[in-house]
Amino acid sequence: MATQAAYAVEKAIGHDGSSITQQDISSFDGETGKSETMKALCWMGKNSVEVRDVPRPKIIEPNDVILKVTGSTVCGSDLHLYHGTVIQLSKGDILGHEFCGIVDEVGSAVTKVQKGKRYVASFQIACGDCFFCKQKLSSQCERTNSNTTERAMYGGQTAGMFGYSHFTGGFAGGQAEYVRVPLGDVNLLEIPDGVPDEKALYLSDVLATSYNAVHDTAVFPGDQVAIFGAGPIGQMAGIFAVKAGASKIIFVDTEPRLTFIRNHWPTDHAGKLELPTVVSKLKDLCGGRGPDAAIECAAGEYAKGWMHWLEMAVGAETDTSEIINEMIEGVRNFGRCGVTGVYVGYTNHFNIGALMERGIRLIGNGQAPVHKYWEELLKMIQDGELDPLQMVSHRVHVEDLDKVYVKFDKREDNMQKVFVETKFSLPACAGSPKLTRY
Numbered sequence: 213m214a215t216q217a218a219y220a221v222e223k224a225i226g227h228d229g230s231s232i233t234q235q236d237i238s239s240f241d242g243e244t245g246k247s248e249t250m251k252a253l254c255w256m257g258k259n260s261v262e263v264r265d266v267p268r269p270k271i272i273e274p275n276d277v278i279l280k281v282t283g284s285t286v287c288g289s290d291l292h293l294y295h296g297t298v299i300q301l302s303k304g305d306i307l308g309h310e311f312c313g314i315v316d317e318v319g320s321a322v323t324k325v326q327k328g329k330r331y332v333a334s335f336q337i338a339c340g341d342c343f344f345c346k347q348k349l350s351s352q353c354e355r356t357n358s359n360t361t362e363r364a365m366y367g368g369q370t371a372g373m374f375g376y377s378h379f380t381g382g383f384a385g386g387q388a389e390y391v392r393v394p395l396g397d398v399n400l401l402e403i404p405d406g407v408p409d410e411k412a413l414y415l416s417d418v419l420a421t422s423y424n425a426v427h428d429t430a431v432f433p434g435d436q437v438a439i440f441g442a443g444p445i446g447q448m449a450g451i452f453a454v455k456a457g458a459s460k461i462i463f464v465d466t467e468p469r470l471t472f473i474r475n476h477w478p479t480d481h482a483g484k485l486e487l488p489t490v491v492s493k494l495k496d497l498c499g500g501r502g503p504d505a506a507i508e509c510a511a512g513e514y515a516k517g518w519m520h521w522l523e524m525a526v527g528a529e530t531d532t533s534e535i536i537n538e539m540i541e542g543v544r545n546f547g548r549c550g551v552t553g554v555y556v557g558y559t560n561h562f563n564i565g566a567l568m569e570r571g572i573r574l575i576g577n578g579q580a581p582v583h584k585y586w587e588e589l590l591k592m593i594q595d596g597e598l599d600p601l602q603m604v605s606h607r608v609h610v611e612d613l614d615k616v617y618v619k620f621d622k623r624e625d626n627m628q629k630v631f632v633e634t635k636f637s638l639p640a641c642a643g644s645p646k647l648t649r650y
Contacts, residue, residue: 311386
């Protein structure tokens with residue numbers, strides 16, 4: 213398989229040595245794990261994941277923290293791993309980049325994080341002290357991912373990321389009962405009393421990512437905003453765009469997601485919501501000119517037409533440009549287009565002419581810098597200004613995650629966002645969906 217072959221090439225070339233934390237501990241063995249086992253969701257091949265009994269992690273480096281996972285989730289970007297779109301996966305890798313839990317063990321150099329307390333982890337692993345970390349741009353940390361292939365493809369590297377292939381450092385993820393958090397003092401945020409796991413969990417990625425999409429693209433008061441992709445990121449981007457003063461939010465997607473948005477949209481902003489079924493209506497909905505801004509919350513792996521499907525199948529491109537082009541052609545002259553959905557590599561048939569001639573700003577929102585936003589977002593939750601549960605459709609168990617992946621991929625059961633409990637989870641908070649077993 214291509215994704216595994218790419219990892220073999222990386223191993224042959226070797227990392228560039230820039231990371232201060234050990235790379236490629238994406239599962240645990242006799243050297244990195246304990247004799248006791250845990251349940252964990254493991255990647256086994258393209259479109260194949262399994263819940264397996266695997267060794268529990270142990271302290272490897274003095275800055276490590278071991279969490280007993282009390283909550284995790286499945287992200288739309290996990291499907292890119294499931295499909296084999298993201299390169300450098302290895303059989304048995306533990307997935308999951310959004311999680312929270314109770315501290316079970318701390319390394320000898322850990323000074324802030326305390327055993328027995330609740331914390332949420334950022335999906336990125338940051339050092340806290342490099343050029344980008346000092347600006348809270350934690351997703352671009354220079355010292356936690358030494359993957360040579362990523363540097364060659366992108367001209368630079370992102371931070372290491374939990375459960376997201378060896379391309380981003382090869383760190384075991386949190387869709388498990390235990391997880392190892394490198395540089396724990398930097399990458400864990402304490403969850404205060406009064407904030408349940410079911411709300412704090414989503415500070416790890418989805419809330420910061422959607423918030424960043426809106427503010428990095430720049431939504432101004434009175435703007436009309438089109439959001440491509442009505443999954444959890446798109447849904448919350450719509451909420452944050454309204455908070456930024458947008459006068460109209462237009463979601464571009466299909467059923468059942470549009471109905472989920474309609475049913476969970478704030479009633480006091482009902483007049484701002486538009487749910488067209490075709491992109492061609494964008495300009496008509498916005499005075500004939502098009503929206504002021506568009507935000508891509510889908511991804512580049514989903515080809516619509518046969519040409520892109522064929523080119524992706526034969527390796528002539530890694531991502532389709534169709535949604536990007538729809539945004540560029542759909543927004544008003546001098547409009548803004550932000551890209552938050554995952555794009556892996558290269559694309560063809562990009563409408564650079566429309567971009568240049570009409571003065572469109574195309575903005576790569578990047579992997580969201582969680583550390584820049586998570587304290588601000590936590591305060592919104594504490595103050596009652598933000599309720600993450602509005603996007604949560606299901607509560608599931610970690611032992612059923614292999615079945616959940618299939619249903620989430622097929623958009624069955626109106627599954628929007630899940631809360632994944634383990635044997636360590638606290639009783640469900642008010643407003644949490646009831647547990648569904650598969």
